[in-house]
Amino acid sequence: MIFDEGVRWEMLKPAEFLERRAVKPVVYLPMGLCEPHGHIAPFGLDTIEADWLCDQAARRFGGIVAPTMAYHIHEAGYHGPWLEEVMGTVNPLLAALPPHLLLETLLYQFRAFRNAGFRAVVVVSGHHGSQKDLRMVADAFADKFPIQHFVRTDPELVAGQFTGDHAGRYELSQLLAIRPDLVDMTRAARVDTDPLGRFAQNPDVTMATAEEGAAILGASLVAIGNAVSAFTFNDDEFSHICFDAIEPLAAELNARKKHWATLNVA
Numbered sequence: 001m002i003f004d005e006g007v008r009w010e011m012l013k014p015a016e017f018l019e020r021r022a023v024k025p026v027v028y029l030p031m032g033l034c035e036p037h038g039h040i041a042p043f044g045l046d047t048i049e050a051d052w053l054c055d056q057a058a059r060r061f062g063g064i065v066a067p068t069m070a071y072h073i074h075e076a077g078y079h080g081p082w083l084e085e086v087m088g089t090v091n092p093l094l095a096a097l098p099p100h101l102l103l104e105t106l107l108y109q110f111r112a113f114r115n116a117g118f119r120a121v122v123v124v125s126g127h128h129g130s131q132k133d134l135r136m137v138a139d140a141f142a143d144k145f146p147i148q149h150f151v152r153t154d155p156e157l158v159a160g161q162f163t164g165d166h167a168g169r170y171e172l173s174q175l176l177a178i179r180p181d182l183v184d185m186t187r188a189a190r191v192d193t194d195p196l197g198r199f200a201q202n203p204d205v206t207m208a209t210a211e212e213g214a215a216i217l218g219a220s221l222v223a224i225g226n227a228v229s230a231f232t233f234n235d236d237e238f239s240h241i242c243f244d245a246i247e248p249l250a251a252e253l254n255a256r257k258k259h260w261a262t263l264n265v266a
């Protein structure tokens with residue numbers, strides 16, 4: 001990934017950080033992971049897409065992009081049977097975290113964002129399925145420490161216009177628009193001959209086009225732009241939140257574990 005250095009928290013110096021934050025105190029958190037995306041695409045497709053959307057959004061609508069969260073929930077709950085379906089017994093070469101670690105981390109990420117003076121958080125997850133729990137965390141944090149937030153997975157951004165998929169036409173179209181150099185469509189037929197089998201590749205993947213990808217990404221950015229323009233800002237001072245203040249919130253969320261979408265199979 002080639003980051004937009006002018007909007008990335010880790011690449012900004014303090015003067016430019018404060019300048020950007022003063023204009024638009026919005027922080028974007030890209031989320032993704034490494035998981036199988038067929039023979040034609042790299043493991044980090046979800047991350048690459050989320051990074052791209054956040055960089056573009058910050059450039060167009062203002063704000064700063066937080067360090068990417070490149071590990072995500074997998075294997076647990078409904079992910080287990082899904083893996084079995086698309087991978088069989090093949091090693092998926094995953095970089096996954098269990099829900100409790102990911103969700104608690106997100107809680108502390110919100111703390112970091114608020115302490116760093118942001119007044120609104122945009123979370124864009126390129127990995128679909130965990131959205132209910134991500135929003136549960138955002139809501140729980142904002143109830144206690146008010147902050148505006150917009151938390152979506154990528155297919156949610158374009159709901160009603162495009163249908164999300166996994167390693168198929170929808171996802172590969174976007175990667176073709178962002179990083180065509182990382183796609184090798186000549187490998188699509190390997191699903192029939194390779195010992196790795198399908199490797200989670202979707203049968204319609206060869207229908208992907210960069211044009212469709214650009215349309216999907218454009219619609220996604222419109223949705224993010226609308227969310228950012230709905231945020232309102234004032235000069236209220238926020239007091240610092242210490243680590244200890246988050247612990248009861250984390251405990252409360254953990255106590256509701258049996259209701260977490262990411263732990264349920266259905």
Ligand SMILES: [Zn+2]
Binds near residue numbers: 037046126127166167
């Ligand atoms: Zn994906």
